Amino acid sequence: MAYTVKQLADLAGVSVRTLHYYDEIGLLMPDAYGENGYRYYDEDALLRLQQILFFRELDFRLDEIKAIIDRPDFDVLRALQTHRVTLEEKAARLTGLMQTVDKTILRLKGELGMSDKELFEGFDEEKQKQYAEEARRRYGSAEVDDSMKRWGNYSSAQKQQIVAEGEQIRRDLAASMGKGYDNPAVQQIVARWHQHLRYFYEPSVERLRGLGQLYVDDPDFRANYAKLDPKLPEFFRDAITFYCTDKT
Amino acid sequence: MAYTVKQLADLAGVSVRTLHYYDEIGLLMPDAYGENGYRYYDEDALLRLQQILFFRELDFRLDEIKAIIDRPDFDVLRALQTHRVTLEEKAARLTGLMQTVDKTILRLKGELGMSDKELFEGFDEEKQKQYAEEARRRYGSAEVDDSMKRWGNYSSAQKQQIVAEGEQIRRDLAASMGKGYDNPAVQQIVARWHQHLRYFYEPSVERLRGLGQLYVDDPDFRANYAKLDPKLPEFFRDAITFYCTDKT
DNA sequence: TATAAACTATGACGCCGCGTCAATGTCAAG
DNA sequence: CTTGACATTGACGCGGCGTCATAGTTTATA
Known part of the structure; x- marks a missing residue:
């Protein structure tokens, strides 16, 4: 199914001018030009445009983006994970x-001593850029970045967010409990759960075809994850019950 | 204490060129020029620059920022809260x-049916801009936005984040338990806690001078907040104990 | 006290990622 | 067969600085 400029523009939430420009600089070329000169985009363009938007969101410049996603060894999955x-x-x-x-509010109210320097804490994008620098090297390359996937490497803010995501997934699953394991919505949640687990436990995530299996098999995992999220044992208990009662 | 350009630039994490430019367009003028032409910034410039950076972070244009913070009724505190x-x-x-x-990862793995449209979900900044539009009108005006401060008005993502913040504060307090209530670090945490409570319970936040008092007094509040954060009763118990043992 | 290094100033040009016209051609519906 | 929505290319311009260049001033060191 081919999209015209406006169709693609509306779908992706960008302007027609932007697509023209991306074509002009060779960043996103249409699948084919009609004999009238019209641009027609195919499915591949969708994923490519999505990648472009992700990189743009992360403050990459367009020529950088082009260089990255044009590399022959560019790996979409890896890129998404890095995104x-x-x-x-x-x-x-x-x-x-x-x-x-x-803190500034409290300082203005006189309730908090706060140095001048602290007024500007958090604006700096140094880490951001540092990361991007790494990313520029890493995107597309087959180089593995397992080190980033160890729990200890996350910042505390990241940890909070990851735990929150886990809780969300748990809530979603809880809300879908009645629907039966083979329900597509439930399957989606389970898939999200598998995805989520990659934060903690990369190597044998493939073994997780059965939900909770790892929790049952691996006391080490059980102990570690339980430390992160105290309610997890409950979750696993429920999930396993859920899984078993439905599967048998 | 007067800052030179570079000093201020380093402090705030912007370039000297930027300060020159802000002077040029009248956005941030130095307190005084030396007879050598040097720029010297005072304390007021710090807060003004901070405001500028916040607005810039939120994608306001410099002329808009100037218009807003130059208004005679511009209210820094209100602006910060809106920020x-x-x-x-x-x-x-x-x-x-x-x-x-x-979701895209799962789609690529074939584990999830996902429409083309969903590929671009979240990129749109429409809400963002809509909000900014409101903000442009509201910043500096005395108009009250209490409606935003009711729990029901938050998005679920916001709620998650707010709860996470509450948990963080609780952890921080727990880590400071030994230091005594009059310890400045503890007072800071308490202040953050008071600030945090504004998400849920605006009107009588002033009554919260005694930590946990509201929890003790108001069963309605107790019930509502406990729903949000199951571990809160513990926290309050600890906090009250902490507060009382230290006060008596 | 000489000199180098670090800072300051004011111009002026250039860049990216489009927005925004303008002029013109093409397609689908009534 | 008109009308309106859509398509094309081309050109100009903008915001927010980066990046020189040129030149004066201050501070540290030898």
């Missing part, structure tokens, strides 16, 4: 700014 | 993008 971490970095930065807001 | 909400909006948007990342 996620980088988005979390960005969110954590915003959290830092919120704290600066709070 | 906070807007920052949360931004963070929530990033959360949405993370979900799009997750």
Whole structure:
């Protein structure tokens, strides 16, 4: 199914002018030009445009984006995973700014001694750029970044967010408990759960085809994850019950 | 204490060129020029620059920023509070993008049916701009926005974040338990706690001079907040114990 | 006290990522 | 067969600085 410029523009929430420009600089070329000169985009363009938007969101310049996603070894899946971490970095930065807001409010009320320097805490994008620098090297390359996936490597803000995500998934699953394990909505949640687990436990996530299996099999995992989220045992108990009663 | 350009630039994490430019367009003028032509900034410039950076962070244009903070009725405190909400909006948007990342990963793995439209969910800044539009009108005006401060008005992403903040404060307090209530660090945490409570319970926050008092007095509040954060009763118990043992 | 290093100033040009016209051609519906 | 929505290319311009260049001033060190 081919999209015209406006169709794609509306779908992706960008302007027609932007698509023209991306074509002009060779960043996103249409699948084909009609004999009238019209641009027609195919499915591949969707994913490519999505990548472009993600990178743009993370403050990459368009020529950088082009260089990255044109590399023959560019790996979309890996890129997406890196996007996620980088988005979390960005969110954590915003959290830092919120704290600066709070502290400034208290300073203005005279309730808090606050150094001049602290007034500007969180604005700096140094870490951000540092990360991007790494990312520029890493995107697309087959180089593995397992080190980032160890719990100890996350910042506390990231940890909070990750735990919150876990809780959300748990709530969602709880809300879908009645629907039966083979219900597509439930399957989606389970998939999100598998995805989520990658934060903690990479190597044998593939073993997680059966929900909770790892929790049952691996006392080490059980202990570690339970430390992060005290309600997790409950969750697993429920989930396993859920899984078993439905499967048998 | 007067800052030179570089001193201020380093402190705030902006470039000297930026300060020159802000002077040029009248956005941030130095307190005084030396006879050598040097710029010297005073304390007021710090807060003004901080405001500028906050607005810039929220994608306001410099001329808009100038118009806003030059208004005679510009209210820094109110602006800061609005900043906070807007920052949360931004963070929530990033959360949405993370979900799009997750879903795209699953789509690529074939584990999830996902419409083309969903590929671009979260990129749109419409809400963002809509909010900014409101903000432009509201910043500096004395108009009250209490409606935003009711729990029901928060998005679920915001709620998550607010709860996470509460948990963080609780952890911080727990870590400071030994230091005595009059310890400045503890007072800071208490102040953050008071600030935090404004999310839920605006009118009588002033009554919260004694920590936990409201929890003791108001069963309605007790019930409502406990629903949000199951561990809160513990916290209050600890906090009250802490407060009482130290006060008596 | 000489000199180097670090800071300051004021111009002026250039860049990116489009927005925003303008002029013109094409397609689908009534 | 008109009308309106859509398509094209081309050109100009903007915001927010980065990045020189040129030149004066202050501070540290030898």
